[in-house]
Amino acid sequence: xxxxxxxxxxxxxxxxxxxKTTQAAFTIFYNQGTEKYELEQTLQPDxxxxxxxxKLIREQTADKNGKTLPANLTxxxxxxxxxxxxxxxSLFEGKVIYDKTYGHVTYxxxxxxxxxxxxxxxxxxxxxxGSTAENWVNAVRSCDGAWLNVTSSFDGGWTTxxxxxxxxxxxxxxTGISPGTTTTTAIGxxxxxxxxxxxxxxxxxxxxxxxxxxxxxxxxxxxYNSIFVGSDSHLATPxxxxxxxxxxxxxxxxxxxxxGDTFTPVSQNGPGxxxxxxxxxxxxxxxxxxxxxxxxxxxxxxxxxxxxxxFAYVTNNSLGNICTLGYGTKQVYTYSxxxxxxxxxxxxxIGLSSTAVTENFNTQPPAGxxxxxxxxxxxxxxxxxxxxxxTSPLPGWPTVTQTLSIAGYQVRQNTxxxxxxxxxxxxxxxxx
Numbered sequence: 001x002x003x004x005x006x007x008x009x010x011x012x013x014x015x016x017x018x019x020k021t022t023q024a025a026f027t028i029f030y031n032q033g034t035e036k037y038e039l040e041q042t043l044q045p046d047x048x049x050x051x052x053x054x055k056l057i058r059e060q061t062a063d064k065n066g067k068t069l070p071a072n073l074t075x076x077x078x079x080x081x082x083x084x085x086x087x088x089x090s091l092f093e094g095k096v097i098y099d100k101t102y103g104h105v106t107y108x109x110x111x112x113x114x115x116x117x118x119x120x121x122x123x124x125x126x127x128x129x130g131s132t133a134e135n136w137v138n139a140v141r142s143c144d145g146a147w148l149n150v151t152s153s154f155d156g157g158w159t160t161x162x163x164x165x166x167x168x169x170x171x172x173x174x175t176g177i178s179p180g181t182t183t184t185t186a187i188g189x190x191x192x193x194x195x196x197x198x199x200x201x202x203x204x205x206x207x208x209x210x211x212x213x214x215x216x217x218x219x220x221x222x223x224y225n226s227i228f229v230g231s232d233s234h235l236a237t238p239x240x241x242x243x244x245x246x247x248x249x250x251x252x253x254x255x256x257x258x259x260g261d262t263f264t265p266v267s268q269n270g271p272g273x274x275x276x277x278x279x280x281x282x283x284x285x286x287x288x289x290x291x292x293x294x295x296x297x298x299x300x301x302x303x304x305x306x307x308x309x310x311f312a313y314v315t316n317n318s319l320g321n322i323c324t325l326g327y328g329t330k331q332v333y334t335y336s337x338x339x340x341x342x343x344x345x346x347x348x349x350i351g352l353s354s355t356a357v358t359e360n361f362n363t364q365p366p367a368g369x370x371x372x373x374x375x376x377x378x379x380x381x382x383x384x385x386x387x388x389x390x391t392s393p394l395p396g397w398p399t400v401t402q403t404l405s406i407a408g409y410q411v412r413q414n415t416x417x418x419x420x421x422x423x424x425x426x427x428x429x430x431x432x
Contacts, residue, residue, distance in 0.1 A: 002028070002053050005074045009054040014080050016043035017092045023083040024091055026051060028069065030076035037063045040083070043091075115139040115150060115190040116204075123208030125184070127166050127176040129215045129246060135172045137186055137206045154188030154206070161185075166210045176212040179247070179298040183209050215246040216293040216300040222350045227287070228339075229280050229310035230407035234375070237351030241304065242272040243291055250295035257288040258308070280310035284342050309339035309346075311406040313430040321422070323389035329422030330370070330387035337380065337406055343432065346380040355407055357382045362401040366418055376406065386416060388423040396420060401428075 002010035016022050021044055028037040037056075041049045055061070060068045082091045121136040139150045156170045162182040168174045172186065186206045220227075221240030228235045241263075243252070254263040254273060263273040281287050290303040314335040323330035337346045346352065355376045365371060370387035384404070388394060397418035404412040413428040 001075065001077055003075045004054040004057055009052070012051045012053065012078060013048055014043075015048040015092050016045055019045050020084075021045070022091065024049060025081040025083050027079045027081070028053070028056075028076055029078065030069070030073055033077065037067055037069050038065060039063055113141055113143040113191070115148065116142055118150060118154075118186075118188070118190065118204050118206040120184070120186075120206055120208035124181070124211045125174060125208065127174045127210055127212045129176045129179060129212055131176060133174050133176075135168075135174065135184065135208070137172070137188065139190055139204075150188065150190060153190055154186040157187035159185050160210065166212050174210060179212050179214045179296040181209060181211050181298070183207060211298060213298050213300045214250060214293055214295040215244075216291065216302050217244040218242070218289075218291055218302045218304055219244070220304055220306065222347075224347055224350060225285065225304070225306045226309050226350065227275050227277060227289075227306050228352070228407070229277055229308055230409065231276055231278075232355050232407040234352065234355040235276075235407065236266075236274045239275045239277075240266065240269075240272055241275060241289060241291070242269055243293065245271070245293055247295060250293050253292040253294070255290045255292075257286070257290075261287075261289075277308050279308065280339075281308040281341050307342055309342060309344075311337050311346075311409040311411050312340040312343075313338050313432060314404065314406075314411045315345075315431060316412075316427075318425075323387065323422065325389050325391045327392060327420075327422075328387070328389040328394050330385070330389040331423075331425065333384045333386065333425075335382050335384060335404070335412070337376070337382075337411060338432075346376075348379040348381075350380055352376045352380050353378050358405050358408075359384070360403045360405075362403075363398050365400050365416065366395070366397040369418065369423070371402070382406075386423055386425055388418050394418075394420045394422070 002012065004010060014024050021042060024041050024043050026039045043049060057069045057071060057073055062068050080091055116139060118137050118139045121138060125133055125135045127133040136149055136151045137154050138147045141148055151172060158168045158170060158172055160166050160168050160182050165178055165180040165182040166174050166176055168184055188204060190202065190204050219242045222238040227239045252271065258277060258279055260279060261275055261277045263275055266272045266274055275289060284307050285305045287306050287308045288303050289306060290301060292299050292301045314337050316333045316335045319332045321329045321331060338344060339346060353376060357375055359371060368390065370385055372385045374382060376382050400416040402414040402416055403410060415426045415428060417424040
């Protein structure tokens with residue numbers, strides 16, 4: 001408490017008892033602690049700051065925020081705060097309230113704001129194998145219960161119980177050596193809670209656990225985050241997932257967010273799996289493929305978000321009539337497949353070469369006509385030849401319905417009308 005009126009005045013002091021420069025903050029609280037007046041001063045070693053509260057009130061001296069104390073203010077409380085980043089404060093404080101009428105003096109003696117119960121920011125601390133992770137020490141300030149970072153006061157006091165699993169340097173940076181668990185201990189010195197001069201420093205210890213996880217990195221068989229619906233063996237390339245691990249010799253667990261998906265292990269370019277799915281995604285990127293890798297009881301889990309794409313429709317162009325035999329037509333159509341749910345053309349080079357493309361007819365075409373079936377090429381396209389071409393006049397024929405499918409999924413129906421002038425092609429969709 002401080003007082004100022006016709007009979008009293010308060011003089012408050014703070015000094016830097018340390019060996020380094022420190023920044024001192026002085027705060028006056030008044031109006032039942034709802035208002036405050038703030039000053040700051042840099043103190044060299046052994047330097048002091050003196051605050052005459054009555055003088056601040058009389059002369060209406062502004063604080064660091066431009067605020068002045070009310071002229072009728074008579075009492076309040078105050079606080080010193082060492083703003084410098086160290087856990088052992090270097091400020092010492094004194095206060096005198098004197099009675100100007102009779103010369104009576106009341107002395108004040110501050111208590112240190114102790115730092116107690118040091119603890120790590122992370123426990124357990126997860127440390128990647130062959131890489132680093134940093135931990136910090138915090139402590140509870142007794143004055144207000146605030147957490148403060150006091151890592152700098154634990155410089156050099158760090159050890160791990162098992163250096164075959166993890167090591168730690170003098171500032172809390174851990175290195176993962178092998179999968180497993182161990183503990184870390186940090187020893188430092190923090191401000192104590194007893195009155196001066198005993199409070200400046202006492203040894204305290206923080207302990208916590210560390211977990212070193214194996215390395216796991218996943219890659220997909222294509223760069224477009226896609227897998228394709230179907231069981232055609234030629235979907236294996238884009239539907240592959242590969243794992244890079246360290247150390248080797250652990251076990252894998254594979255799951256998908258779609259319950260019907262299956263993972264078939266492959267040895268080539270492995271460890272890896274071919275994912276087979278019968279259900280397309282509802283939206284782009286909604287399928288999550290998750291791989292867990294476990295070594296010495298420690299697990300690393302990684303996931304890939306992909307789109308399960310089902311062949312849905314095709315668009316096409318045509319070279320026009322290339323029949324050179326005198327009668328009829330011959331046309332070669334190049335089809336580009338699209339998928340749902342993304343309504344995106346299948347990218348070239350995605351690894352779908354030789355995926356089956358089939359055609360079926362309702363009413364067989366006339367003898368001698370040419371149609372085609374086959375597979376997707378390296379550009380993820382396929383060609384279909386429709387020909388009714390001859391050196392002799394052609395007879396008429398009933399209209400034929402042609403159905404095209406990729407990997408067993410229908411992507412187009414066409415009508416083929418045969419006549420003496422050749423074959424007329426009409427798309428029945430779908431085209432989107």
